Amino acid sequence: MTDLARLVREIAAEMAGIPERGEVASYIAPLAAVDPSRFGLCVVTAEGEVHLAGDALEPFSIQSISKVFALTQALGKVGEALWQRVGREPSGTAFNSIVQLEREQGIPRNPFINAGALVVADVNLAGHAPRVAIGELLRFVRHLADDDGIAIDEPVARAEQATGFRNIALANYMKAFGNIRHPPELTLGVYFHQCAIAMNCLQLAMAGRYLMHGGLLQPGGARIVSSRRARRINALMLTCGHYDASGDFAFRVGLPGKSGVGGGILAIAPGRASIAVWSPGLNANGNSQIGTLALERLAEATGWSVFGAA
Amino acid sequence: MTDLARLVREIAAEMAGIPERGEVASYIAPLAAVDPSRFGLCVVTAEGEVHLAGDALEPFSIQSISKVFALTQALGKVGEALWQRVGREPSGTAFNSIVQLEREQGIPRNPFINAGALVVADVNLAGHAPRVAIGELLRFVRHLADDDGIAIDEPVARAEQATGFRNIALANYMKAFGNIRHPPELTLGVYFHQCAIAMNCLQLAMAGRYLMHGGLLQPGGARIVSSRRARRINALMLTCGHYDASGDFAFRVGLPGKSGVGGGILAIAPGRASIAVWSPGLNANGNSQIGTLALERLAEATGWSVFGAA
Amino acid sequence: MTDLARLVREIAAEMAGIPERGEVASYIAPLAAVDPSRFGLCVVTAEGEVHLAGDALEPFSIQSISKVFALTQALGKVGEALWQRVGREPSGTAFNSIVQLEREQGIPRNPFINAGALVVADVNLAGHAPRVAIGELLRFVRHLADDDGIAIDEPVARAEQATGFRNIALANYMKAFGNIRHPPELTLGVYFHQCAIAMNCLQLAMAGRYLMHGGLLQPGGARIVSSRRARRINALMLTCGHYDASGDFAFRVGLPGKSGVGGGILAIAPGRASIAVWSPGLNANGNSQIGTLALERLAEATGWSVFGAA
Amino acid sequence: MTDLARLVREIAAEMAGIPERGEVASYIAPLAAVDPSRFGLCVVTAEGEVHLAGDALEPFSIQSISKVFALTQALGKVGEALWQRVGREPSGTAFNSIVQLEREQGIPRNPFINAGALVVADVNLAGHAPRVAIGELLRFVRHLADDDGIAIDEPVARAEQATGFRNIALANYMKAFGNIRHPPELTLGVYFHQCAIAMNCLQLAMAGRYLMHGGLLQPGGARIVSSRRARRINALMLTCGHYDASGDFAFRVGLPGKSGVGGGILAIAPGRASIAVWSPGLNANGNSQIGTLALERLAEATGWSVFGAA
Known part of the structure; x- marks a missing residue:
């Protein structure tokens, strides 16, 4: 067993024993029902090794x-033209703030706060029906992860749609400024469904490889984006x-990372590893x-x- | 001539020819008088090579x-206790904003906006006279750069003090919340003087080596801070x-960097290089x-x- | 002719000659089409005299x-319990601001900014269908004005509904905080229709009598609200x-008044007069x-x- | 005894018995030391009657x-030119907010928040020494109240000056925008001293007569300001x-009024009465x-x- 394999196991064991696990998201029933003791970790290295621990396949x-x-x-x-409709700066405010708008x-300040992600969904909608845009995104993620089993959790999507008043507010607010091009309910449909994609740590770490x-997609493999664009997304x-x-x-x-309110985080060590971790309890800022x-x-x-120095 | 030496020269030549150079800071006379055509660049590599170009000794x-x-x-x-008095998050606002306070x-949101730097100056003052704290900082910077010639530009310090109403406002405002411990005018004295330190690109790139x-200080040399702290400052x-x-x-x-309104930027490529660049014209955000x-x-x-991948 | 009758005529004549008339609201076609040269004025005195001038019957x-x-x-x-859901303070911001929320x-800060008026509409909806609440409000206004001819301008209501993204945002945003109790689209339906009530200056001044x-309703007439409530609305x-x-x-x-983006203003001189004025061009703050x-x-x-002294 | 005389006594008696009296201002020692059970009331009518109750001479x-x-x-x-340097709108924020600036x-939003009052003090300073401006204001207030015994409470003025960091921040902040014309410390000197004027309810109600x-100054008496200006101040x-x-x-x-953190309020019933009340305990908004x-x-x-109707 390599050092890294051992380390991944050790970390999983260590994490299992920590009593203070944060609060599971409770705004929709399917998320509130998740067991806070779950923990999964997957590391895919640049050499293609895969290390799993805990609930990494859940x-x-x-x-x-x-x-x-x-x-x-x-x-x-749309390429760099996207940046005319969304910024690239940290917001200094919560994920669902409307003040800055x-x-x-x-x-929106950046594509990772909710408002920015709604503009991105609006771009991806591109005049099609929401299910077309969602289907396209799903195929893209399956391709990245090399796994056709990835699917949308429909009860989650429906629950998001039924309670997502703040996101509905954001979309309509930007529509008032002309920065949502489609009827807001269609753009929101895309957004609520993309958030409901279900993946396990293995699939997520695999899907992040292009950023490492x-x-x-892999060394010598298909190009997903230019190296400059990969750096910029990181x-x-x-x-x-x-x-x-x-x-x-x-x-x-000290790594580029993106968290989700479901308790997952994708982190990238450029040139070294793509890492997915999952533990459903959130801290005060809404991150696992x-x-x-x-x-x-x-x-x-x-x-x-x-x-750090290499 | 190495590739890097050639690159540094090429960049300097290229930059010299660009007509749109931004606006030189004009809030104090000594800065307003600087020639916008100046450009200096210095790269100090991990191996200790030094590459200079343009006005790198100015x-x-x-x-x-x-x-x-x-x-x-x-x-x-004061170690990590500092973070009880200043945050570590991007502010989402201008360098001299008072709204967030x-x-x-x-x-303050972080130690690099003016308000945060005033708290840091207040920590460094530590009950002493301002000139003691300033002397200590100056000795530290001389040590980092291995150059005893670094000094404070007194006319700049005086001009800052005479016109720095917004910084005076910030310091007094935080004093009202108890987050400035000394009389504000003393803390401000430290701050105005530290901003008036004059360095050239060579001195600045040398002073940044500990972060690379x-x-x-250098491989096998004296430890300035722990490796964790160096990563965190980066x-x-x-x-x-x-x-x-x-x-x-x-x-x-894509590099850790810190800009100044004088047109300088210190950038760190961890494990690879410490870089200083100077061109006095500023863009709309106040950076060179x-x-x-x-x-x-x-x-x-x-x-x-x-x-990017290594 | 009384002095007041003469004054009303003089003011109308004077206003007709002013070239700078502001900008007619342009966010919906039916409002944008209104002729900016129109001007109407109606004063109903405490003694029951009615003075009309200009387009007061338009x-x-x-x-x-x-x-x-x-x-x-x-x-x-709901009586004073309303104030648990809406404030009574000036907002310091524009009529459609979402920041304060x-x-x-x-x-919302008060019942006269859009957000506050949406909460009021939500209270008036009271579990019924929107047309019931709207019908009730219409009957109330007809009663106040003693004129059954007052009606809703349906093209205006439809245009508001089709373009009211910012109001949709406000309603959904407050729904997220639980301060809208009905489905937002129903509450919005009430709001968009109440804004589309069409009245002339005579009807409006008559409708305002209870506040004078x-x-x-009139001296010795039916009580609409207590004298304390009338004072408080003023x-x-x-x-x-x-x-x-x-x-x-x-x-x-120096009078209690309420403006509308259609160019109307209702003003009350307590104990003396109820006044309605109309001129469609708006100033920078959105008032006639x-x-x-x-x-x-x-x-x-x-x-x-x-x-002033009486 | 007239009805009004009886009413003033009744109110004073009623107020004496209320146990919940708010919190006395504690930011400076001289204010913190005031007994919260004190209550004074003075009503000066348009006819010149004076009704006193409780601690009205304290x-x-x-x-x-x-x-x-x-x-x-x-x-x-400076007449109406003042409005180029200060607004006339409610602020929607606390008395010492800096955000709006x-x-x-x-x-500043209006002349009654601290920032606006500092601009007013800067206008009154008018190139003179602070004591000149303060002397002029004191003479004006003595004239209005017809009482040469009104004076500044020096310990209060000194305490304000020693702890007024937030006001110092406001003044310097506006200086940075050019809206304070004198050295901030001089303008602040005027401000801190005007706040330290000591008056009793009788003096205050007398001083407010010109607004009634x-x-x-009194019917048939000297004109202090035009009737339009009196209305506008109200x-x-x-x-x-x-x-x-x-x-x-x-x-x-329902009356124009101005409160102070010392627990006083001056209220004007135009054409009827000038009223001063004092009780040192403050509510959550800082008013008596x-x-x-x-x-x-x-x-x-x-x-x-x-x-209300007359």
Whole structure:
């Protein structure tokens, strides 16, 4: 067993024993029902090794992690023109804040807060029916993960739609500024469904490989995005991937990462590893409490922080 | 001549020819008088090579770049307890905004906006006379740069003091919340003087080496800070080092960096290089326009972005 | 002819000649089509005299003036308990701002900004179908004005509904905080229809009599609200009736008043007169430019300001 | 004994028995030491009758009530040009908020929040030494009250100066925008001293007579300001006189009023009475708790609300 394999197991064992696990998201029933003791970890290395631990094969709702794949898809459609409709700066506010939109005339701060992800969904909709855009995103994620079993959790999608008043507010608010082009309910349909994609840690870490490999699916494999675009998506994950706790995540973990309210985090060590972790309890900022801790531990032990000497 | 030596020269030549150079800071006379055509670049590599180009030996006012050294000094004094008085998150607002302070009860968002740097100066003051704290910082910077010629530009310090009403407002505002411990005018005295330190690109790149070397002054040399602290300072520079354009700098350059209104930028490629660039014209966000461009070009050509595969 | 009759005519003549008339609201076609040269004025005195001038019999869209009648209706339903769901303070922001709602957890500042009026509409809906609530409000206004000819302008209501994204955002946003009790689309249906009530100046001044007569429809007539409630509605009109220009209206005119984006204003001189003015061009704050001027002139000439010696 | 005389006594007796009296201001020692059980009331009628009750002859620190007299003085110096440097709208924020100043470029919302009062003090300073401006204001207030015994409480002024970091911040912040013309410390000197004027209820009610008499010191007496200006000052008191509780005061009391953190309130019933009340305990908005209640009771019993039929 390699050192890394051992480390992944050790971290999983260590995390299992921590009593303070944060609060499971409770705004919709399917998320509230998840057992807070679950923990999964998967590390896919640049050499193609795969290390699993805990509940790494248990699917969970990826929620906002889908914003990374949707952003990649939107950049493929409209390129850098996307940045005329959404910014690239940390917001300094919560994931669902509407204040900044009023001040900045309907232009969201970045593609990873909800407002920005709604603009991205609007780009991906591109005049089609919502199910077409969703189908396209799903095929893209399956391709990245090399796994056709990835699907949308329909009860989650329906529950999001039934309770998502704040997102409905955001979409209509941006529509008032002309920054949502489709009828808001269609754009929201795409958004609520992409958030309901269910994946396990293995699938998620596999899907993140293109961000570790400078845009290639694997070394010598198909190009998903240019190396510059891969770097830039990583940069956005680092500065904006954890909402108003992005600075803290960079400080503690030192890796580009994107969290979801389902308790998952995708983290990228460029040139070294794609990592997925899952633990459903959230900290005060809405990011996985144990998941963040596990990544901090892993980055410390491996020296993978992008801020340290190689 | 090595490839890097050639690249540094090429970039300097290229930058010299760009007509649109931004606006030189005009709020004090000594800065307003600087010639916008100046450009300096210095790269110090992990192996100890030094590459200079343009006006790399011309001193300029480092202004907010001093916040990196002052933060390092304050962490040495009070350690992680510092974070009870200042946050670690991007602000989502301009460098001199006071709005966030009202909402967050006098706790500045991070140590690189002016309010945060004033708290850091207050920590460094530590009950002494301002000149003692300033002397200590100056000795620290001379030590880092291995150059006793570094000094404070007194006319700049005096001009800052005479016109710094917004910083006086910030300090008094935080004093009202109890987050400035000394009489505000003393804390402000430290701050205005640290901003007036004059350095050239060579001195600045040399002073940044400890952040490239995981906390060591040089490989095998004296330890300035722990490797963890060096990583964390780099993380803060990346997420907060360019005020409300930090996301854009991370997106375009991909290196931890700290800018100053004098037109300088210190950028760190961990394990690879410490870089100082200077061009006095500023972009709309108050960061060196040509300096940023030069760093973007350098990072692209060398692959030094922390977000790309090694 | 009495002095007042002559004054009303003089003001109308004077207003007709003013070239700078503001901008007609253009967000929906039926409003954009209104001729900016129109001007109507009606004064109903405490003694029951009625003075008309200009286009005082021409119906216009009363828009936000309906908020006064809807508030009176809601207070009749739930009494002072209403103030648990909506505040009584000037907002310091524009009529359609959403910023304050985030800071104050979905509780609008007052019943005359859009968000507050949506809460009022939600109270008036009271579990019924929107057309029931609308029918009830319409009957109330007809009763107040003693005119069964008052009706809703359906094309205006439809146009509001088709373009009212910002109001849809406000309603959904407050729904997320639990401060809208019905499905937002139903509450919005009530709101869009109440704004589309069409009245002329005579009808509007007649409808405002209860606020002049301390809550009575007319001296010795039916009691609409208690005298205390009439005073309080007047107080709210004075402090909040002109959005973020309420202070200016109080300063210049000195009467409780409520403006609408259709160019109408209802103003009350307690114990003396109920006044309706209409001129469709709006000033920068969204209030009738010529209408405000006419009221300033009238209040100056009559000494009706509530701030002057009787 | 007239009905009014009896009413004033009854209210004083009633107020004495109320156990919940709010919190006495504690930010400076001289205010913190005041006995919360004190209560004074003085009503001066249009006919010149004077009714006193309770501690009406006990001097207290008028604090922000001085802003009314200072505004009157400044309007006398620069007339309506004052409104280019300060607004006339309710702020929607606390008395010492700095947020609005950043958004609106150093122009305070109205002359009764601290920032606005600092601009007014800067106008009154007019190039002279602070003691000259203060002397002039003191003479003006003595003239209005017809009492040369009114003086500044020096220990209060010194305590304000020693702890007024938030006001120092406000002044320097506006100086940065050019909206304070003198050195901030001089303007602050005027402000801190005007707040420290000590008056009793009799003196205060006498000093407010010109606002009841349409600008005359007394019927047939000297003109202090034009009737229009008197109306306008009353309008500002009503919309802005109680900070972010101005709407509530208008709703409950219905009279123009200005409160101070010392527990005093000056209220004007135009054409009828000038009223001063004092009770040092403050409510959550910083206005006298018992004082507001007493005025509510008085206005209800007399029908003096400006919003009711005469």
